[in-house]
Amino acid sequence: MSERKKPLVIVTRKLPDVIETRMMELFDTRLSTDDHPMTAAELAEALRVATVVVPTVTDRLDATVLSHAGPQLKLIANFGNGVDHIDLKAARERGIMVTNTPGVLTEDTADMTMALILATARRLGEGERLIRAGQWTGWGPTLMLGTRIWGKRLGIVGMGRIGQALARRARGFGLSVHYHNRHRVHPEIEQELEATYWESLDQMLARMDIISINCPHTPATYHLLSARRLNLLRANSIIVNTARGEVIDENELTRKLSKGEIGAAGLDVFEQEPAVNPKLMALPNVVLLPHMGSATIEGRQDMGEKVIVNIKTFVDGHKPPDRVIESMF
Template sequence: MKKKILITWPLPEAVMARARASYDVIAHGDDPRITIDEMLETAKSVDAILLTLNEKCRKDVIDRMPENIKCLSTFSIGFDHIDLEACKARGIRVGNAPHGVTVATAEIAMLLLLGSARRAGEGEAMIRQRNWPGWQPLQLVGQRLDGKKLGIYGFGKIGQALAKRARGFDMDIHYYDIYRQSPEKEKELGATYHMTLDSLLSVSQFFSINAPSTPETRYFFNKSVIEKLPHGAVVVNTARGDLVNDEDMIAALKSGRLGYAGLDVFAGEPKIHDGYYDLPNTFLFPHLGSAAIEARNQMGYEALDNIDAFFAGKDMPAKLA
């Protein structure tokens, strides 16, 4: 008899087909999205849950999880929506999908850099609002990327993939991470390491946030950090929205202390700070980082790999707890 799993959100058909080939699948639709209470009720009759970042499994939720659930696998690289310590206490194994997002998210970061530098959002809005008066010498003049210093905060897989792409635009790559890369890797990526975040900030004409959300990094991007960047710097964020203090970011964009912000993630999304909506010097996306079919397929396969391993009595390939 097939094991039964709950998939909390519709996933690409290739992923669903693989899941159905191996398991008895209960799949929830997206209209309306599954509630925590619905997830917990359905969990009583399944053996594992494949969830997404929309399902916030804090300690109170994990404490209410039925005893039969010993496997959670998340369709995401991030796992700040799951209380891992609570899962460990309950003997629940948890895995994520860490590899599929890399290229797609780096591409979105590159798009945000380009769109911010060349004021693409303003130009597109001008056309759609039927306000284009025709070509003018000083209309929406931005800046080139080549020769500019790009500071990357967080030099894991996505940060390195961004460096590779930005180097193709002849940007000067700088990075800070608690783990320094090998001299060979730095040479390959043309990347200069900084011993401190402050040092990186001081040279970053463009600054990309690629760090995970942790108690140490949460809301790190605040007024004091902004003041260490060159005047008029461009900031892009494809990591997590809660790394940014929105009030301080918006104030700096209004004053011109920051030149532009390209944002794919927001604290409290899908509700975002009202201050962003009317700022012309923002380039805003609705969390498109991994929204490429190749990435979403791989993420689904990785999440299923964790479940397969659990039922086979093996360690999950991407074990978190």
């Protein structure tokens, strides 16, 4: 690299220090100084001058923004697994490769999903708010009664890496594992997880105590849990989403939660994030988190290392290991 000009790499958000330091050593790197989400104009300027752009989920790289890309831009090395914020077709048409960081956040996200299941079932958010408000007057036999999860049925929507990791955790908590997926998983995996496959999502939803959303956001999964499908859920059911907010009709979910037609929800993602429906925030039977399902020090560093490997292999004239193919999403 020292014998030739280093590629200009523009990073849109603040990354872990160890990752930023290594990127500075390897590339001609421009870092984010204040960690603000870039505007469309700032993204357009970055695409105009950079050889490689490193965006995150907060950067909307649609066809209009990508139209500003200069001829030297050949790689978008996404910091994250999901790429629904990038117009893959527009990138491909402009000869821009897209990479992501799969696999490294599986365990972290599965941990958070399990945590949300427990938090919603046992009303942890409500209990914590009661303490902070100074309204707790002492233990009572009927105070803050939640729901036991042992013996309940968990329906996993999306049995990829995270869905399978969640299933392994769920078995330890005595949950019966069910799943719906675009394709049925291998029989050995199904047997290991003791998981029941449902070809019909509708049929599964109507029979579960807990629903976990673990599928990516694609045109096919937008409002996968539509108003009609939310209507199938039991009145005391729990729904947890650590995937993407767009997979659920959030307005209808809010309405049904407020009317007691769905028991509770644990949400780490939102349809219009960072904006959250004020009606949703006012509900006591909802646990809300700021998209922190993958937020561990180890996970963020692993993501950054994958980004560096993808850039380095690309610059060296090889195919990056984590190329994104449109048909994958």
